[in-house]
Amino acid sequence: MAMVDLTVRGAGIFGLSIAWACLRRGASVRIIDPGGPGAGASGGIVGALAPHVPENWNEKKAFQFESLMMAEEFWGGVDAASGLSSGYARLGRLQPIADEAALAMAQARAASAASLWKGQAIWRVISAEQVGAWAPQSPTGLLIEDSLSGRLHPRKACASLAAALTARGVEIRPMAEDEGRIVHATGWQGLLELNDASRRPMGNGVKGQAALFDYDAGDCPQLFADALHIVPHADGTVAVGSTSERDFASPDSTDGALDDVIFRAQQAFPVLRDAPILERWAGVRPRSRSRAPMLGQHPQRAGEFIANGGFKIGFGMAPKVAQVMADLILEGRDAIPEGFRPEASL
Known part of the structure; x- marks a missing residue:
């Protein structure tokens, strides 16, 4: 094997994306992951790229806004290099408005979005009648519409990134020695390893369960109703998710908690009631103690880096x-x- 400038441990979304960015700047890269690209939570099915609410602005919300605005160029470049489709599209999102208090809050956020989103996206109140059959159930007959939200198919996005990287000579191997600079993007298992050497937990895994329906919604916007993301994909499916489970016995099995998600989605969005379920999925997402991404110098490995x-x-x-x-x-x-x-x- 040829020597490389950068070793990325982990072929989930952070590891693959960092490898792609470094490769485009001229670095030689090798990726190591025993499971292969998208083997963990990054190989899921939901793919809701949705912003935080436009109020109480902070560095996390600003960072996310900039990233969502970068997404079209980023995924367009990846897909062009791979010849595959990540399923990315910026199609917006709809949310039901429950009552007068929620309406007042939505209208206030519309005003703040105009400033915080710099005129590059909108947040507004519309009538459910404007949407037709795709509208979620709304007690007021009103919906929040935002134009910042996007969607992609996580599993296909990882496949597109992996193909773009390998097309440019990057090796993705199950095992290899570290060379050059080293980045650890190893998901929830990596957080547990940090915990073993830390005075208190730095993060944990949170299990999520989701379902994929055989329903072609075309280019309709995603929905957020009853704390669920309902995401139409370009391949003629609709994904619904997900649970958030801090305690779990099996990381990749589905159970009655997913049955509840499916029932709630069908109640909020009746057109899914007769749609066949193609897949039931479960995986464990890495959650840091701070609830923000964990980026920078590795806290326990001098001279190395972490993205988790x-x-x-x-x-x-x-x-x-x-x-x-x-x-x-x-x-x-x-x-x-x-x-x-x-x-x-820490």
């Missing part, structure tokens, strides 16, 4: 995570927000 803790927002954060990590690893420029550093989870 994507939890539910990893795919939405990936373009910006890849950018700032490439800045740090290759150029020594540190633009990582304070709240994203490993120290925030």
Whole structure:
């Protein structure tokens, strides 16, 4: 094997995205993952790239906004290089408005979005009648519409990234020796390893269960109703998820908790009631103690780097995570927000 500038341990969304960003800047890269690309939670089915609410602005929300705005160019470049489709599209999102209090809050957020989102996306109140059959059940007959939310198919996005990387000579191997600079993007198991050598837990795994329906919604926006993401994909399916389980016996099995998710989705969105279920999926997402991504110098391995803790927002954060990590690893420029550093989870 030829020597490389960078070894990335972990072929989930953070590891693959960082490898892609570094490769595009001229670094030679090798990726190591015993399970292969997207073997963990990154190989899921939901893929809701949805922003935090536009209020109480902070560094995490600003970082996410920038990343969502980068997504079209990022995934367009990946798909062009791979010849595959990540399923990315920025199609927006709809949310039901439950009552007058929720309406007042939605209208206030519309005003703040105009400023915080810099005129590049909208948040507004519309009538459910404007949407037709795709509208979720709404007690007021009103919906929140935002144009910032996007979607992709996580499993296909990882496949597209892996193909783009290998097309440019990157090896993705189950085992190999570390060479050059080293990045650890090893998901929830990596967080557990940190915990073993830390005075208190730095993170944990949170299991999620989701379902995939055989329903072609075309280019309709995603929905967020009853705390569920309902995401139409380009391949004629609709994904629904997910649970959040801190305690679990099996990381990849589904059970009655998913049955409840399916029932709630069908209640909120009646057109799914007769749609066949194609897949029941479960996986464990990495959640840092700070609840933000954990980026920067590795807290326990001097001279090495870490990118972990994507939890539910990893795919939405990936373009910006890849950018700032490439800045740090290759150029020594540190633009990582304070709240994203490993120290925030100590």
